[in-house]
Amino acid sequence: xxSPVLVEVLRGDVVESVHRGVIAVVDAEGDCVFxxxxxxxxxxxxSAVKAIQALPFMESGAADAFGFGRKExxxxxxxxxxxxxxxxxxxxxxxxxxxxxxxxxxxAHWPMEQKPALALAATGARPNQFHNNCSGKHxxxxxxxxxxxxxxxxxxxxxxEIQRMAATALEEVTGARLQADQCGIDGCSIPTYAVPIRNLxxxxxxxxxxxxxxxxxxxxxxxxxxxxxxxxxxxxxxDRADTKMMQAGKGRIFTKTGAEGVFCAAIPELGxxxxxxxxxxxxxxxxxxxxxTLARLLPEGDDLRAELEVQARPELKNWRGIKVGAxxxxxxxxx
Amino acid sequence: xxSPVLVEVLRGDVVESVHRGVIAVVDAEGDCVFxxxxxxxxxxxxSAVKAIQALPFMESGAADAFGFGRKExxxxxxxxxxxxxxxxxxxxxxxxxxxxxxxxxxxAHWPMEQKPALALAATGARPNQFHNNCSGKHxxxxxxxxxxxxxxxxxxxxxxEIQRMAATALEEVTGARLQADQCGIDGCSIPTYAVPIRNLxxxxxxxxxxxxxxxxxxxxxxxxxxxxxxxxxxxxxxDRADTKMMQAGKGRIFTKTGAEGVFCAAIPELGxxxxxxxxxxxxxxxxxxxxxTLARLLPEGDDLRAELEVQARPELKNWRGIKVGAxxxxxxxxx
Numbered sequence: 001x002x003s004p005v006l007v008e009v010l011r012g013d014v015v016e017s018v019h020r021g022v023i024a025v026v027d028a029e030g031d032c033v034f035x036x037x038x039x040x041x042x043x044x045x046x047s048a049v050k051a052i053q054a055l056p057f058m059e060s061g062a063a064d065a066f067g068f069g070r071k072e073x074x075x076x077x078x079x080x081x082x083x084x085x086x087x088x089x090x091x092x093x094x095x096x097x098x099x100x101x102x103x104x105x106x107x108a109h110w111p112m113e114q115k116p117a118l119a120l121a122a123t124g125a126r127p128n129q130f131h132n133n134c135s136g137k138h139x140x141x142x143x144x145x146x147x148x149x150x151x152x153x154x155x156x157x158x159x160x161e162i163q164r165m166a167a168t169a170l171e172e173v174t175g176a177r178l179q180a181d182q183c184g185i186d187g188c189s190i191p192t193y194a195v196p197i198r199n200l201x202x203x204x205x206x207x208x209x210x211x212x213x214x215x216x217x218x219x220x221x222x223x224x225x226x227x228x229x230x231x232x233x234x235x236x237x238x239d240r241a242d243t244k245m246m247q248a249g250k251g252r253i254f255t256k257t258g259a260e261g262v263f264c265a266a267i268p269e270l271g272x273x274x275x276x277x278x279x280x281x282x283x284x285x286x287x288x289x290x291x292x293t294l295a296r297l298l299p300e301g302d303d304l305r306a307e308l309e310v311q312a313r314p315e316l317k318n319w320r321g322i323k324v325g326a327x328x329x330x331x332x333x334x335x
Numbered sequence: 336x337x338s339p340v341l342v343e344v345l346r347g348d349v350v351e352s353v354h355r356g357v358i359a360v361v362d363a364e365g366d367c368v369f370x371x372x373x374x375x376x377x378x379x380x381x382s383a384v385k386a387i388q389a390l391p392f393m394e395s396g397a398a399d400a401f402g403f404g405r406k407e408x409x410x411x412x413x414x415x416x417x418x419x420x421x422x423x424x425x426x427x428x429x430x431x432x433x434x435x436x437x438x439x440x441x442x443a444h445w446p447m448e449q450k451p452a453l454a455l456a457a458t459g460a461r462p463n464q465f466h467n468n469c470s471g472k473h474x475x476x477x478x479x480x481x482x483x484x485x486x487x488x489x490x491x492x493x494x495x496e497i498q499r500m501a502a503t504a505l506e507e508v509t510g511a512r513l514q515a516d517q518c519g520i521d522g523c524s525i526p527t528y529a530v531p532i533r534n535l536x537x538x539x540x541x542x543x544x545x546x547x548x549x550x551x552x553x554x555x556x557x558x559x560x561x562x563x564x565x566x567x568x569x570x571x572x573x574d575r576a577d578t579k580m581m582q583a584g585k586g587r588i589f590t591k592t593g594a595e596g597v598f599c600a601a602i603p604e605l606g607x608x609x610x611x612x613x614x615x616x617x618x619x620x621x622x623x624x625x626x627x628t629l630a631r632l633l634p635e636g637d638d639l640r641a642e643l644e645v646q647a648r649p650e651l652k653n654w655r656g657i658k659v660g661a662x663x664x665x666x667x668x669x670x
Contacts (some may be wrong), residue, residue, distance in 0.1 A: 002337065004571035009517035009595070009616060014529060016379050017595050017616035020355075044351050088632040107654030110449060121456035133655060184346035185406065194349060260344070260352050280353035281344060319442030319467060324520040 001038040001090075003279050004332040007288045009305060011325040013317075018330075019285030021261070023293055026201035028211035030175075033272065034293070036332060042194035043277045044184055044224040048258030049195075050077045050137050051174050051224050057140035058220035062147035066096040074234035075136030075225035079257060080129035081237030082111030082120070088131045089234065093139035097105040097146035104129035105156045106138045106188040113237065134188035136234070141166075143240065156189040160329075170195065173213070174203035187259060197275045200264055204273030208254070208266035225254045225268065240310070241287040245294070248307045253294055257283065263290040265296060283326060288312050292329040338372040340616050342623045346651075346660040353665075354620030356596070358611040359630055361536035363546035365510075368607065369628070371667060374536075377511075377529035378612045379519055383593030384530075385412040385472050386559050387508050387538065390521035393473035393555035397482035401431040408562035409569035410471030414592060415448030416572030417455070417466035423612040424569065425465045428474035441473045441490045441523040448572065469523035471569070473580040476501075476525075496586040497524060503532065508548070509538035513536035520592060532610045535599055541609030543589070543601035560589045560603065576622040576646070580629070583642045588629055592618065598625040602632060619662060623647050627664040 007019035022037030032039065054076045063073055072093055080086040094103060108129045111117040120127060129135060141162045145152045150228070152224035155162050158180075171178050175194050182194035195203075208225065210218030228235045232246035235256065245255045255265040261278030263286050275291055278285035291312035307331055316325040342354035363618045365373065382515030389411045390400055398408055407428055415421040443464045446452040455462060464470060474566060479550035480487045485497075489495050495517075509530050517529035530538075541547070543560065545553030563570045570591070571664050580590045590600040596613030598621050609628055613620035626647035633640035651660040 011379055011527070011595075014379070014517060014519060018615060019615050044346055044349070045430045106654070107656070109654045110453065114452070115447060117449070118452065118456040122452040122459065124457065179515070182349060183491070184349060184351070185653060185657060187653045189653060189655055189657060191347070260346075268373070279352060280354050280617055280620065282615055282617065285615065310582045318520060318524060320440075320524050322520060322524060323441070 003037040005283045005330050006036060006333045007278075007327060008330050009325065009327050012225055016325065019278050019280060019282055020070050021278045021285065021289055023196050023289060024198045024276070025204055025272055025274050025297065026198055028202065028205040028209045028273075030198070030202045032037035032198060034297070039198040040195045040196050042182060042191045042216045043262065044123040044194055044260065045200055045264065045275070046186060046192055046258030046260060046262050047079045047134065048256050048262040048264040048275070049170060049200070050079070051207065051221070051254070051256060052170050053137060054140050054165040054224055055169040055173075055217065055220050056162065057144045058223060059216060060148055062085065062140075065147050066093070066143055068093065070227040070231045071234050073224060074231040076140035077224060077228055077256065078136040078235045079133045080136060080234065081088055081113040081116050081240060082127065082133060083116045084236050086234065086237065087130040087135065090135035092157060093136070094142050097143045099142055099146060099152070102291040103142050103152050104138055105154070106132045106134050108132060113240070115238070118129065132188060138188065140185070141261040156192040158183065165277070168189070173206055174199040189225050196276060197273075201273040204254075204264050204266040204275065205271060205275070208273060209271045225266070226251075228256075229254055236273040241291070242313060245291060245308065246303060248311070251305060255290060255294070257286065265290055265294060267294065271298060274295060287331055288327050289333065290315070292333050296334070336373040340665050341371060341668045342613075342620045342662060344660065350630055351660065354613050354615060354617055356613045356624055357532050358538040358609070358622065359475055359533045360607055360609050360628065360632065361533055361540055362541040362606055363537065363544045364606070365533070365537045367533065369632070374526035374533040375531050377517060377531045378534055379527045379529055379595065380599065380610070381527055381593030381597050382414045382469065382596060383507060383591050383597040383599040383610070383635070384535070385414070386542065386556070386563065386591060387505050388472060388501040389475050389559055390504040390552065390555050391497065391556060392479045392507075394480050394551060395483055397479040400482050402477055403428065405562040405566045406569050408559060409566040411475035411514065412559060412563055413471040413570045414468045415471060415569065416448040416451050416575060417462065417468060418451045418572050421572065422463075422470065423442050423463040423570065425474045428471070432478045433585075434481060434487070436464050438477050438487050439467075439470070439473055440489070441467045441469050443467060448575070450573070453665050464522050466488060467523060473523065490663055493518065493526040495505060496514060502526070502528060509534040522583070532612060533608035536608040539589075539599050539610065540606060541600040541608070543603040543608060544606045560601070561586075563591075576626070579646060580626060580643065583639060583646070588652055590625060590629070591622065592621065596621040600625055600629060602629065605632060608631060623649070623662050623664055624668065625667050631669070
């Protein structure tokens with residue numbers, strides 16, 4: 001099945017580029033209430049499932065043992081921008097577990113957003129592993145290991161207990177059987193397993209409703225959603241899509257981006273989970289897709305719907321600040 | 336007509352993302368020797384036609400009047416990385432015409448490549464208009480105005496004589512009629528007109544062969560190709576695709592990228608021009624498409640073909656330097 005064009009990039013009144021993709025909106029029982037493209041297709045969810053990968057961090061009691069609050073829990077689910085607050089909070093998290101940067105196995109990189117990267121460079125410093133956009137998730141892994149008395153050495157490899165716990169949580173929540181030949185290595189060196197888009201969406205509906213989950217897991221999921229929606233800066237950063245959508249949502253929507261054009265999301269009040277993939281991997285395309293999909297599920301007249309529709313139609317300005325174009329959802333996404 | 340998948344992005348052995356596109360390889364008479372997708376489709380060529388936009392700079396005598404050599408001519412055709420050499424050469428070009436940064440109307444931006452942006456930030460400086468990736472093209476416009484005694488004020492607008500000269504050159508070389516309702520504003524504020532992909536390819540075949548051009552225009556084109564292929568650092572910059580391809584080509588191939596996934600190119604020894612568009616606007620997709628298209632046109636056993644085939648299959652490494660995947664041309668592009 002061809003993926004439909006879901007996003008148009010306009011220059012003036014002309015469509016200059018397009019983004020195709022697949023979207024599934026599913027309830028906790030697995031019924032698809034909205035779909036575009038082949039939702040049975042398996043994709044690498046990448047960082048869009050960090051909330052699931054953080055379940056062992058909550059369920060093991062590690063988060064509570066170290067006295068972590070919403071900010072720390074949000075950071076454990078984050079693909080952050082490496083702003084000073086993000087890097088510092090990751091450092092304090094592992095310090096509480098008696099660890100430092102030397103325990104990390106995610107690698108260092110310059111903040112991916114231009115502003116924090118330039119700000120860091122202007123100080124004369126270089127990035128360390130706390131600036132890695134995944135440093136909060138890795139803090140969660142490391143703190144869970146420390147709490148359970150597991151060696152942290154090699155904690156990023158598929159065979160390590162912490163990764164097996166994360167993989168099991170992903171299987172249980174999504175109902176998908178993970179396969180070794182459908183496994184890649186993520187940017188931060190942990191395994192990423194391909195999961196059908198429809199299963200990812202159902203998984204987030206389950207996290208949002210508790211349907212099919214143990215009471216303990218639903219409580220962990222509830223606290224994760226509460227942390228991320230309360231502290232959206234710690235899930236992403238200044239001017240980032242997740243932060244802006246969850247700030248606008250005031251607790252009503254959970255969203256999480258993943259590399260190569262992935263988004264997972266949930267609307268607890270509707271009992272729905274969402275997963276999508278922009279086929280070409282473009283973040284700009286995936287951001288329009290998720291904002292418009294969330295908007296269309298909300299009732300007309302809802303302020304959040306109106307705000308998300310604005311976020312789904314960003315203006316493009318050139319180097320002099322002149323408006324030269326815009327992104328917009330295609331008719332396949334609005335109708 | 337659906338554009339075919341031309342590039343696959345692999346993570347491990349799994350195709351994670353894909354890029355679709357349109358490619359035309361055309362001779363100077365307009366005969367298509369290779370095509371994929373709808374090559375009659377009009378696209379914004381963006382910066383991929385800077386060599387054509389630089390024709391008035393050569394034909395007016397401006398380049399010679401100011402004593403410019405290959406580096407300056409290459410920079411006039413460049414989308415450069417804003418490295419110190421690029422910014423400094425743009426400054427000296429307009430200085431020879433008695434102008435300074437205040438004449439520029441392209442806007443300032445941080446270098447788009449991370450390394451030069453961080454290097455500039457580390458000095459405590461901020462970018463000026465000489466760092467704009469189009470500052471060489473604008474130096475060409477400004478020097479041509481100065482040489483011809485035309486006011487530079489508003490030189491970026493469609494109605495200004497220098498833009499009318501550039502548009503006329505584009506029409507004459509490509510044989511396409513430019514239309515006001517198919518015009519957008521480019522990143523550097525000048526107009527960009529939509530042109531059918533097939534016409535763009537034919538235009539570059541004409542520049543490479545002189546067929547259908549006046550002797551004066553062919554001489555200007557010959558000098559532009561010679562400058563760009565001799566000084567490819569000044570067309571792009573460190574580690575950039577145009578620079579690497581033309582360095583490998585040793586004068587045998589001309590290539591030029593444009594924003595939103597465009598490439599134009601020529602192989603003078605074969606009398607062929609090439610134009611392509613990655614539908615989603617991704618530079619990484621367009622780079623694989625152009626390298627593989629150039630490679631397939633060259634004879635088997637040719638060292639340049641082998642080198643371009645390597646450039647068409649870049650490895651993807653993660654933050655720790657572990658190989659996690661690769662880009663590769665699809666079977667629709669290799670067969």
